[in-house]
Amino acid sequence: MNKIYTRTKTIQEDKVSGFCPGCMHSTVMKLIGEALEELNVVDKASCVLGIGCCGLQMDYMAYDNTTAPHGRACAVATGIKRTNPDSLVFTYQGDGDFASIGLAESMSAANRGENITVIFINNGIYGMTGGQLAPTTLIGMKASTAPKGRIAEEHGYPMHMCEILNQLTAPYYLERTSCNNPANVAKTKNAIKKAFQNQLDGKGFSMVEIVTGCPTNWGMDPLKSLEFIEEKMLPEFPLGVIRDRSKEA
Amino acid sequence: MARVFMKGTEAIAEAAVRAGCRFFAGYPITPQNEVPEYMSRRLPEVGGVFVQGESEVASVNMVYGAASAGTRAMTSSSSPGISLKSEGISYCAAARIPMVYANFARGGPGVGSIQPAQMDYLQATKASGNGGFRMPVLAPATVQEAVDLTVLAFDWADRDRTPVLLLADGVIGTMMEPVQLPEAKTDEEVAAIKESKKSWACIGHPLDYAHRAWIQPGNWSTLVMQQVNEEAAAMYKSWQKEAKVEEYKTEDAEIILTAYGICGRIAKSAVNLLRAEGIKAGLVRPITVFPFPYAAYDRIDYSKVKAILDVEMSIPALFVEDVDAAVKGRAPIETCLCSGGNIMSREAVIKAAKKVVEG
Ligand SMILES: Cc1ncc(C[n+]2csc(CCOP(=O)(O)OP(=O)(O)O)c2C)c(N)n1
Ligand code: SF4
Ligand SMILES: [Mg+2]
Numbered sequence: 001m002n003k004i005y006t007r008t009k010t011i012q013e014d015k016v017s018g019f020c021p022g023c024m025h026s027t028v029m030k031l032i033g034e035a036l037e038e039l040n041v042v043d044k045a046s047c048v049l050g051i052g053c054c055g056l057q058m059d060y061m062a063y064d065n066t067t068a069p070h071g072r073a074c075a076v077a078t079g080i081k082r083t084n085p086d087s088l089v090f091t092y093q094g095d096g097d098f099a100s101i102g103l104a105e106s107m108s109a110a111n112r113g114e115n116i117t118v119i120f121i122n123n124g125i126y127g128m129t130g131g132q133l134a135p136t137t138l139i140g141m142k143a144s145t146a147p148k149g150r151i152a153e154e155h156g157y158p159m160h161m162c163e164i165l166n167q168l169t170a171p172y173y174l175e176r177t178s179c180n181n182p183a184n185v186a187k188t189k190n191a192i193k194k195a196f197q198n199q200l201d202g203k204g205f206s207m208v209e210i211v212t213g214c215p216t217n218w219g220m221d222p223l224k225s226l227e228f229i230e231e232k233m234l235p236e237f238p239l240g241v242i243r244d245r246s247k248e249a
Numbered sequence: 250m251a252r253v254f255m256k257g258t259e260a261i262a263e264a265a266v267r268a269g270c271r272f273f274a275g276y277p278i279t280p281q282n283e284v285p286e287y288m289s290r291r292l293p294e295v296g297g298v299f300v301q302g303e304s305e306v307a308s309v310n311m312v313y314g315a316a317s318a319g320t321r322a323m324t325s326s327s328s329p330g331i332s333l334k335s336e337g338i339s340y341c342a343a344a345r346i347p348m349v350y351a352n353f354a355r356g357g358p359g360v361g362s363i364q365p366a367q368m369d370y371l372q373a374t375k376a377s378g379n380g381g382f383r384m385p386v387l388a389p390a391t392v393q394e395a396v397d398l399t400v401l402a403f404d405w406a407d408r409d410r411t412p413v414l415l416l417a418d419g420v421i422g423t424m425m426e427p428v429q430l431p432e433a434k435t436d437e438e439v440a441a442i443k444e445s446k447k448s449w450a451c452i453g454h455p456l457d458y459a460h461r462a463w464i465q466p467g468n469w470s471t472l473v474m475q476q477v478n479e480e481a482a483a484m485y486k487s488w489q490k491e492a493k494v495e496e497y498k499t500e501d502a503e504i505i506l507t508a509y510g511i512c513g514r515i516a517k518s519a520v521n522l523l524r525a526e527g528i529k530a531g532l533v534r535p536i537t538v539f540p541f542p543y544a545a546y547d548r549i550d551y552s553k554v555k556a557i558l559d560v561e562m563s564i565p566a567l568f569v570e571d572v573d574a575a576v577k578g579r580a581p582i583e584t585c586l587c588s589g590g591n592i593m594s595r596e597a598v599i600k601a602a603k604k605v606v607e608g
Contacts, residue, residue, distance in 0.1 A: 009456055043456060063456065065462075066317050068310060072306065072307065075310035079311035079312060083315045084452045
C-alpha cells in the first residue's frame, strides 16, 4: 500500500498538545511543520514564538524555538536573521501580540523589509488571558473587558493588519487566509509555503494572517465557532492576497 | 598595541568590536549617541551588523535574538532608555543568554537631565528587570578601565551565559583620554566563539527531539522554574569571589572615602590632596558593584577610622545602602552628595572629609 499521508515529524510524538479542542492553533502548527518538511528546511527553522496561546506549543514542537517578550517577536527575529541569514526565521504571534503591544516592532520590521516570515493568528480575542478585547475584536463582539461588546465610540474599530502593512513600501507578500474549511486549510498551507519560499529566495518581509477561532473564549463549541468565522469574521477580514510583489511587473 | 586618544563612548564601542561583538542595536539618547553612531560605521567593516531599533524595547530584543543565535551582541543607552531595556534584560537573564549592555547614566528620575549622574544604582545592582535575577555590574572610573571592563564583560557573559551591565555615566562617556586598546579578535576567533554556542543557538538543527535548540525565558512547569531559579542563585553566589575593588591608601587611614565610577576617581584625587595636607585619607572603590566587594570593607582597620565618607552623584544616596551593609556598623557613615546632572567637585569632597576628621 502506498502511504499518502503521514504525521509531520516536526511535532514530538510522545507529547500532547496543550490547545483546547477545536483550536486552530494546532491546525496551523501542523501546516507549518508540513511546509517546513516539504521545503526540506526543518534543520534551518528558527521559530520565534510570541506570548499567548502560541506558547503552548513550545513543549512539543521539534524544531528550534525561542520565546520573545510579549509583542517583540519581530525584533527578536530581526536579531536572529540579520546574524544568521541562512536560517529560516519566522515569528508565530497572536493578534494581541502582533497588533497591540507589538505594533511598533511589527510595523518597523515590515517597514525595514526584514527577510523574515510572520505567521499571524487572528482569533479576534486574547485567548491565553481569558478573552479580553483584542485589536481585532469585531464590533458588537463580547469580550471579558468589553462586557457589552466592542463599541466603536469607546474601543475603535477592528484593525486590519494586512491592509495596514500594505501601506508600507517594503513588504513583499501579505496574504489573509483562514482554516475554517478544508479548502481554506489547503490555501493556508500554500500561503505559508510561499511565505517561507520568499524568505529562502531573499525577497524580504512576508506575512500570512490566519483568521481562526477561539472556541473557549468565544463561548462556542468548535462547530459553532466555524460558523462564526464564516458569517462574522470573514466579512470583516476578507481573505485573499493583499500584496504579492512577485506578481508586479 | 599603541595608545590612542579616544572618547569614552567610542572607546567602549571599539573595545566591544575588538572583543568580538558583531551585532549592535540601539536607539538614540544623550549622552551616548556616539556609541550607535560609531557602531553604524564600524560593524560593517568587520562583517558585523548594526540596526537602529525603533525603540530601546525593540533594540534590546534584537540583541536578545542575535545573542540567542550565538553572536556576541551589545546595546547601550542612558537612564530613561535603560528602564525600557529591562524587559529584554530580564528575558536574557531568564533564558541564560549572554549579552552586554552599557548605561551612560544621567540625572533622574523621569526624563531628568542629560548631564551625568549616578542615580540608577539600585536599578542596576538590585533589579534591572522583573524576577529577582542578578548580573555582573561593572563600573569604570577611567576610559582605560571602561575599555578593559568591556572585554571582561563579553568574556563573563559568555562564560556564565548571563547579561552583563557596564555601568558608566555621562562623564566617562564624553571624556577623552589616552587608552591602550585590546588586540582585536581575528575572524577565525570570532567564528570559533559562535561555533562554541551552536548546540544551543536558535538557528536550526537537524530534526532530532533531543537536540533542538530551545531558548526558554520561562517554563510552564513550576518545578522546572524553581530548579532554574536555584541554579541561577548558586551562580550569583559563586560570583562573590570575583568581586573587583581598588583599595587606595587604606592601611593607616583615619577617614575612608568610598565611591564608584567617576566619583571614585574624583575621590581618589581628593585622597591625595588630603594626604598632602596631613589628613590620612584612604579610598575603597568597588569596580564590580555587583558582586559587591564586601571583603574590602572587612579589611579596613576600624580602630583608626573616624568615619566612612560615601561620595556619590545621587540624591538621595543609593550606593550608601551597599556601603552600609558592608561596614556593618563598625564606623559612622557620612555622605557627600550632588545630583541633577551636577558633577561632584573635588573641593566638596575635601571639605566634607575635613569636616568629618576635624569635627
Ligand atoms: C508584558 C506582558 N503583558 C501582558 C502579558 C499577559 N498576556 C499573556 S498572553 C496575552 C494576550 C495574548 O493574546 P493574543 O496575542 O491574541 O494570543 P492568543 O492567546 O489569542 O492566541 C497577554 C495580554 C504578558 N505575558 N506580558
Ligand atoms: S484559549 Fe482559545 S486560542 Fe487558546 S488554546 Fe484555547 S481555543 Fe485556542
Ligand atoms: Mg488572539
